[in-house]
Amino acid sequence: MATEDKLLHSFLAAGDEAGHENSAERKRRTAERARVPVPLSHQVAGHKFGIHKVGILQHFDGTVLKQLQPPPRGPCEMQFYTQVFAQDCTASHLLALQQHLPKYYGTWSPSDKPNELYLKLEDVAGRFARPCIMDVKIGKKSYDPFASQEKQEEQIRKYPLMEEIGFLILGMRVYHVASGSYVSHDQFYGRSLTKETLKTGLAQFFHNGEELRKDAISLSIHKIHNILHWFESQKQLHFYASSLLFVYEGFCHIANSKNKNKGLTGQKSKQAEPQTKGNADLTSLKLKSHCGQVNCSSSSSSSSSSSSLFKAIHSVRRVNGFGSHCPHHQDIGNTPYMENNVEVKMIDFAHVFPSDRSDDGYIYGLKSLLFVLEQIIQD
Ligand SMILES: Nc1ncnc2c1ncn2[C@@H]1O[C@H](COP(=O)(O)OP(=O)(O)OP(=O)(O)O)[C@@H](O)[C@H]1O
Numbered sequence: 001m002a003t004e005d006k007l008l009h010s011f012l013a014a015g016d017e018a019g020h021e022n023s024a025e026r027k028r029r030t031a032e033r034a035r036v037p038v039p040l041s042h043q044v045a046g047h048k049f050g051i052h053k054v055g056i057l058q059h060f061d062g063t064v065l066k067q068l069q070p071p072p073r074g075p076c077e078m079q080f081y082t083q084v085f086a087q088d089c090t091a092s093h094l095l096a097l098q099q100h101l102p103k104y105y106g107t108w109s110p111s112d113k114p115n116e117l118y119l120k121l122e123d124v125a126g127r128f129a130r131p132c133i134m135d136v137k138i139g140k141k142s143y144d145p146f147a148s149q150e151k152q153e154e155q156i157r158k159y160p161l162m163e164e165i166g167f168l169i170l171g172m173r174v175y176h177v178a179s180g181s182y183v184s185h186d187q188f189y190g191r192s193l194t195k196e197t198l199k200t201g202l203a204q205f206f207h208n209g210e211e212l213r214k215d216a217i218s219l220s221i222h223k224i225h226n227i228l229h230w231f232e233s234q235k236q237l238h239f240y241a242s243s244l245l246f247v248y249e250g251f252c253h254i255a256n257s258k259n260k261n262k263g264l265t266g267q268k269s270k271q272a273e274p275q276t277k278g279n280a281d282l283t284s285l286k287l288k289s290h291c292g293q294v295n296c297s298s299s300s301s302s303s304s305s306s307s308s309l310f311k312a313i314h315s316v317r318r319v320n321g322f323g324s325h326c327p328h329h330q331d332i333g334n335t336p337y338m339e340n341n342v343e344v345k346m347i348d349f350a351h352v353f354p355s356d357r358s359d360d361g362y363i364y365g366l367k368s369l370l371f372v373l374e375q376i377i378q379d
């Protein structure tokens with residue numbers, strides 16, 4: 001039985017046990033039990049429930065739960081998050097890193113299995129109505145310095161171009177506006193990409209079936225530059241087999257492109273309403289209220305300035321009024337729409353090690369990724 005089914009099954013079975021209770025109490029307990037974490041619906045890569053023994057869960061409070069991998073990987077990741085988000089943390093490089101990670105809310109365990117440990121993390125895609133998500137592994141090496149010969153060979157065999165390209169798409173899902181559905185690619189898609197097909201392969205993430213989302217590419221480039229700036233300013237940590245998680249809003253652009261097509265810019269489009277219950281209802285209301293602003297912003301950053309990356313980023317900065325290394329905005333209500341429209345966060349820290357040199361492998365990967373994104377935007 002798939003894990004998802006097991007969770008549902010145990011929930012239903014537990015409901016039977018409560019048969020002796022009065023109806024109100026039964027309803028309350030049933031509602032309580034319904035709040036069991038479920039497999040993360042928008043996971044694009046990594047260990048998944050139903051396929052592997054462990055996977056990423058979605059807590060009813062909107063956070064995600066990542067079960068600790070067996071040692072040393074799980075404890076390594078937990079220690080990393082604990083250090084970066086420690087309340088008494090004073091290390092400037094760790095404080096500066098916080099803005100590039102999902103927020104960490106400590107550990108979580110199921111009440112009936114107190115020994116099962118999960119990391120409780122911000123859902124990076126949680127505030128998006130139609131999140132387009134991509135997981136990209138960064139670095140020249142997918143294995144750490146302590147990996148066995150066998151592990152090294154296995155990782156190299158999986159993607160021999162890693163050393164040269166410096167990044168690997170592990171999975172993605174893209175919202176296609178015409179069909180109103182998601183198009184997904186798994187790890188084998190990324191592994192099939194060569195130097196010749198890499199640009200087209202990566203561009204698929206930013207293509208919604210109707211047009212290339214140059215606004216999302218520009219903002220992603222801007223956020224990667226901020227992460228690169230952090231890596232160039234620190235020598236204490238090295239990251240192996242770690243990823244960047246990209247998210248951009250696929251929903252609001254429906255209004256944008258439909259309005260553009262119909263010459264209705266500035267008016268509310270009925271087709272912009274969510275067709276199904278969104279990922280974040282509250283957020284989508286806020287998104288809708290900002291749609292007019294998006295129409296102006298995205299067209300100004302993608303028309304005349306699209307041939308120049310510098311101009312594109314400059315234009316995005318001008319529209320948003322933020323600098324190159326702005327602090328992370330916590331409050332969506334106060335965040336400029338465009339910046340809020342895209343997220344790039346570092347995830348997966350099972351192989352983080354102390355060091356006394358800059359992390360040249362990761363920096364190489366970031367620069368390579370930036371180069372390809374700049375090529376896409378310039379085409
Ligand atoms: N904080 C998060 N917010 C939203 N989605 C997330 C978050 N963390 C992970 N995910 C989703 O889960 C996937 C896998 O995450 P992650 O890389 O951390 O786990 P993993 O690869 O299974 O773990 P490991 O490599 O430690 O075995 C990501 O590609 C992403 O889709």
Ligand SMILES: [Mg+2]
Pocket residue numbers: 045046243348
């Ligand atoms: Mg991963």
